[in-house]
Amino acid sequence: MLPAGAWWSCGRICLNPVLEVRNLKKVYRGGEGPAVDNVSFSMARGEMIGVIGPSGAGKSTLLRCINRLVTPTAGHIFIEGEEMTGAPAVRVRGLRRRVGMVFQHHNLVARLTVMQNVMHGRLGYMSTLDGILGRYQEADKKQAVEILTQTGLGSFLYHRAGELSGGQRQRVGIVRALMQQPSILLCDEPIASLDPASAQVVMDLIRDVCHRSAIACIVNLHQVDAALRYSDRIIGMYRGGIVFDGPAAELKESVIEKIYNKPIKQLMIGDGIKGGIRDEIREGMHSGIREEPHDGIRDGIKEGLRDGQNG
Amino acid sequence: MNPEDYTIVLPPADVLPSAGTLSPYRQRPRRPGIRVGDAKRDMPVYLFLAALAVLTVVSLGLLDLDLAKLIERLPKLGKVFLDMSRFSTERFSLTLLTLLETIAVAVLALIYGMLAGLVLGALAARNITPWKPLSFILKSLFAFIRAVPTPVWVLLVLASMGFGMAAGIMGLLFHVVGFFGRVFAQIFEEVPSQTIEAVRTGGASRVQVFFGAVLPSSLSGIIAWTALRFETNYVEAAILGMVGAGGVGYTILAAMNSYKLGRAGLAVLIVFVFALAVELLTTYVKRKVKI
Structure with a gap:
């Protein structure tokens, strides 16, 4: 893993950024308050940003604004210097090709083969008729086979996407995004529905892609430990706004508490982060008190019952 | 979603056994005990069945079927079928x-x-x-x-x-x-x-x-x-x-x-x-x- 805060990390000001977001705001019709409010940041080639924050903080909306799946209410988005906001539909199509997206539920066409799904990434570069007839370039197909083989899917080329395991499907989703030859890769909860082993394979793959091909990656994550382990830079969101933007090393417990608006003890995040809690347990064992693992839950229920009776 | 929503707050223990206090829709439960279904949610089904019953009665009335004549002519129907089954x-x-x-x-x-x-x-x-x-x-x-x-x-x-x-x-x-x-x-x-x-x-x-x-x-x-x-x-x-x-x-x-x-x-x-x-x-x- 590359050290956090390496040379390409550029923070809020950045020369020649691959993506620049300026004062972005999105208000959904009928939503309570803005989903994304006055968000600004920029990123360099090959940078990996982990976005953390509670559900509803605006992480997904932020990503969807970047490739215009959601139309922003106000603000500007520049992709390699070209403005995405306000661009006409024809140009949005061209800009979208440069932004790959990986989804929580991989969103493959279950009936089609791995190759067919992966080749969908090329549709943006083809004429409509060629797309309909599936007349893909031989060179593109060769590249698809190559990347699939590299990601360990070489023997699944003609399997239906629906027959694969969750981790394999997610890898197919990533390869599809790579076939776009993107300069930015947006990953929306890519490991939220994967088991720990598949999650690691997928995160390793995203990081490799990001650093080796110099593709800027934004990864929305619920797993704070994964975000810390893989990201060069962390953006913490709370109620639509950025409350933290900096290298992973600077993400202190107090900042995490601010992002999730909860004391750290009530957050189920990796033990490595909750150093304080681990120390407490160790102390308890030294003094001869055996910590029952379920005590915390029981105390919670007792507390809840007490609260209920009082209220 | 508000992060506060994650906090689990159980109701006080003494409310759990009595059913009436938990149901906001029915003041007086017909049977004692805890309700399992939700009457309000099932309402469309009941309305549909009621409408079907009304329509059946109304259309039977409108059709004015002459049952006696129908039964009288049944043997003739049988003869037609019999003739048809003598394939040619x-x-x-x-x-x-x-x-x-x-x-x-x-x-x-x-x-x-x-x-x-x-x-x-x-x-x-x-x-x-x-x-x-x-x-x-x-x-x-x-x-x-x-x-x-x-x-x-x-x-x-x-x-x-x-x-x-x-x-x-x-x-x-x-x-x-x-x-x-x-x-x-x-x-x-x-x-x-x-x-x-x-x-x-x-x-x-x-x-x-x-x-x-x-x-x-x-x-x-x-x-x-x-x-x-x-x-x-x-x-x-x-x-x-x-x-x-x-x-x-x-x-x-x-x-x-x-x-x-x-x-x-x-x-x-x-x-x-x-x-x-x-x-x-x-x-x-x-x-x-x-x-």
Whole structure:
């Protein structure tokens, strides 16, 4: 893993950024308050940003604004210097090709083969008729086979996407995004529905892609430990706004508490982060008190019952 | 979602056993104990059943059935069936030929209707239509077309095109398009929005998204409904002969009119056997071939 805060990390000001977001705001019709409010940041080639924050903080909306799946209410988005906001539909199509997206539920066409799904990434570069007839370039197909083989899917080329395991499907989703030859890769909860082993394979793959091909990656994550382990830079969101933007090393417990608006003890995040809690347990064992693992839950229920009776 | 929502707050222990306090909808529970269902949620079902009961009573009253006469005439019905079962092979080749005509009408109306239905269905599906009001307009049109019975459409076509199979195909086509347009639109709407979104993010055009993601995802549904529609088409095409659109229906009608009940009976049997064969075949294919 590359050290956090390496040379390409550029923070809020950045020369020649691959993506620049300026004062972005999105208000959904009928939503309570803005989903994304006055968000600004920029990123360099090959940078990996982990976005953390509670559900509803605006992480997904932020990503969807970047490739215009959601139309922003106000603000500007520049992709390699070209403005995405306000661009006409024809140009949005061209800009979208440069932004790959990986989804929580991989969103493959279950009936089609791995190759067919992966080749969908090329549709943006083809004429409509060629797309309909599936007349893909031989060179593109060769590249698809190559990347699939590299990601360990070489023997699944003609399997239906629906027959694969969750981790394999997610890898197919990533390869599809790579076939776009993107300069930015947006990953929306890519490991939220994967088991720990598949999650690691997928995160390793995203990081490799990001650093080796110099593709800027934004990864929305619920797993704070994964975000810390893989990201060069962390953006913490709370109620639509950025409350933290900096290298992973600077993400202190107090900042995490601010992002999730909860004391750290009530957050189920990796033990490595909750150093304080681990120390407490160790102390308890030294003094001869055996910590029952379920005590915390029981105390919670007792507390809840007490609260209920009082209220 | 507000982060506060994650906090688990259990109700105080003394409220749990008494049911009345937990249900906001019913003040006085008919039976003691904790309710399991939610009366308010089940309301539409009760309303539907009540409406059905009322309609049954009202329509029975309106029909003014003369039961006595019906029972009196039953033996005559039996005699007609008996006569029909004395099969006669008189002009059997004509029966077969007209049956082929009927099948041809059903198949052609199916193919033309399917092609039109795919295009119109795509325009009418709310998730992929280029213009939202178009979806509503088309769906209303489909509903109107299906509300008018097929024989009426055929008579309208007959009036303008004259007798024959072409009129039969045209007349049948109205319903087929109305049916496929509605059904295909619904199948397309069931394609997960995420699948469409994923292909769209690659910069694919609207038409490419349709052919790349929507159509492959809907293929099994399209085939199943087309097979079902063929059976309907065949039966309707047989009936259409009776209003003058040719086919086996006309043969049956002509035989009945000249009291050649044996000939009509055999024709009806052949129509039935073919329908059964089609159904068995589609069921078999559906089971064997995984689409």
